[in-house]
Every structure is written in structure tokens, then in C-alpha cells.
Amino acid sequence: AQSVTQLDSHVSVSEGTPVLLRCNYSSSYSPSLFWYVQHPNKGLQLLLKYTSAATLVKGINGFEAEFKKSETSFHLTKPSAHMSDAAEYFCVVSEPIYGGSQGNLIFGKGTKLSVKP
Amino acid sequence: DTAVSQTPKYLVTQMGNDKSIKCEQNLGHDTMYWYKQDSKKFLKIMFSYNNKELIINETVPNRFSPKSPDKAHLNLHINSLELGDSAVYFCASSQRVGVSSGNTIYFGEGSWLTVV
Structure with missing residues (x-):
């Protein structure tokens, strides 16, 4: 079964500093x-999506994410x-379209990002 | 123009009542969904329709009944509302079933349901 784990429930950064929100996935x-x-x-x-093309994905508002298969991240x-x-x-993460699944989306529990002035 | 619109945005109602949340998409998509977000912000799919036909029906009480009069609409009816039904309900749509490079799921702004 597919699943995602967001490693931090809350991340706080100062304005102008880098943001890192962590996600690990499990998929067969x-x-x-x-x-x-x-x-x-x-x-x-939707910020961005990875669908087996380039591993570094650029999204809106300056966000990007990197798909790392070896780290399942x-x-x-x-x-x-x-x-x-x-x-x-x-x-x-999306479920596959076979075996009774219909490409459903499986959500992580979310990470709240706070930005301090 | 709003791509996926749902009404009402806020709904406060008493236990035992019957209520409906309407959803419309103007994207020409074939597939529509209802998701539920609980008090801990956890999102889970409830239903999925493709061309007005039910294709996903997760473990949801029978009190919840989706209705799709046409491809552009997927309404959610809830009978005999209970306190635990309080949540945010999101409607969504996609061009077709499943996720691929060319298929993205677009969400509405949510309907905040509070049962008192």
C-alpha cells in the first residue's frame, strides 16, 4: 500500500531563510x-507534482522538490x-490504477509552516 | 472564474438535521471527488465519480450520499447529522481517473461543516 510520512508536524523559520519540509513515501x-x-x-x-519525468520539480511561488528514489524522499x-x-x-502520493484502486490520492498528515518576521 | 466551486462555504447545523453541499466544476473534467478533512487536518477520500458513475466509495456511513446529476456537478447529501460529521469537506475534479503527468486533481475551497 502507498503511504506518505511528513516528518515534521510544525516547522518555524524566519523570513528570508530557507525552507525545508520533509516527506518520505512508501510505494511498491x-x-x-x-x-x-x-x-x-x-x-x-497544487504547488508541484512529480510523475516520473525530471527528478527535480519546480513549482509555484519559488518552491521545488527533489524525488530521491534511493531515499524514498x-x-x-x-x-x-x-x-x-x-x-x-x-x-x-497517488495510488496506481489497477488492483481495484483508481489512482486515489493519499495525503500525509500535513506540516504547518510558520514564518517569523 | 472559479474552477471548482462549492456551496455553502460555512454551515452550522443541529444534530439530526439533513444537509447538502453542492459542487460544480467548469473545467470540463470527467471525474469528481469528495474529500473529508478532520479536525487534525487529515484528508481522506470519500467518493469519486467518473462520468456520473460512482467509482470509489470508501468506508463512509450510509448517511452520506453523493449525487451527480451531470458531469459538472457532484453534490453531497448528509442525513441525520452527527457531531462527528463536523469537518471540512472538499470537492475536487480531474480530467480523468487516476494520476499521470497530464492529469491533475483540482480542489475547491472547502465547506466548513459544524454540527452542534
Whole structure:
């Protein structure tokens, strides 16, 4: 079964410093991986996705993530945090379309990013 | 234009009531979903429809019944509401079933349901 583990429930950084949100996945096949962001009282917005193309994926708002198969990781990074980056971030893996599954998304438990002035 | 829109955004209701949350997508997608986010922010799929046909029905009480009158709409009806139903419900859509390089799931802004 597919799963994701977000290693930190809360990350706090100062504005202008780098952001690192960690995610490890478990999958018995080549996965598709995503990062979604949820701002307070807002819906989910896709930041970036990996679907077996380039291992370094660039997303919106300066975020990027690197797929590392050997480490089963898909960590999200940003060189310089901005106050507007404060939100909840979800690492997501997709189920395959076979064996009764329908490509459903499996969400991690989320990492809350706080940005201090 | 909002791609996936759901109404109402906030709903406070008493136990035992029946309520509905509506969802519409204007992206021309074939597949629509309902996800539930609990108080700990954990998100899990409830239902998935493809071309108005139910394809995913996770372990959800029978009190929850999705209805898809056409491909652009997937409404969620909840009967005999219970305190534990309080959550944020997200509607979503994608071009087709499953995830691939060309298929992304787009989420609505969520409906905050509070049962008192």
C-alpha cells in the first residue's frame, strides 16, 4: 500500500531563510508525488507534482522538490521564506490504477509552516 | 472564474438535521471527488465519480450520499447529522481517473461543516 510520512508536524523559520519540509513515501511501484498547500480557511492549491519525468520539480511561488528514489524522499524546499508562505503543506502520493484502486490520492498528515518576521 | 466551486462555504447545523453541499466544476473534467478533512487536518477520500458513475466509495456511513446529476456537478447529501460529521469537506475534479503527468486533481475551497 502507498503511504506518505511528513516528518515534521510544525516547522518555524524566519523570513528570508530557507525552507525545508520533509516527506518520505512508501510505494511498491513508481509513484506520482505532489505537494499541496492550504492557507488558513482556504482550499488546497497544487504547488508541484512529480510523475516520473525530471527528478527535480519546480513549482509555484519559488518552491521545488527533489524525488530521491534511493531515499524514498520528496522534500519540499524554498531558498528564502516569505511571510505569505505561512500555511499547511501536504505531501501526497497517488495510488496506481489497477488492483481495484483508481489512482486515489493519499495525503500525509500535513506540516504547518510558520514564518517569523 | 472559479474552477471548482462549492456551496455553502460555512454551515452550522443541529444534530439530526439533513444537509447538502453542492459542487460544480467548469473545467470540463470527467471525474469528481469528495474529500473529508478532520479536525487534525487529515484528508481522506470519500467518493469519486467518473462520468456520473460512482467509482470509489470508501468506508463512509450510509448517511452520506453523493449525487451527480451531470458531469459538472457532484453534490453531497448528509442525513441525520452527527457531531462527528463536523469537518471540512472538499470537492475536487480531474480530467480523468487516476494520476499521470497530464492529469491533475483540482480542489475547491472547502465547506466548513459544524454540527452542534
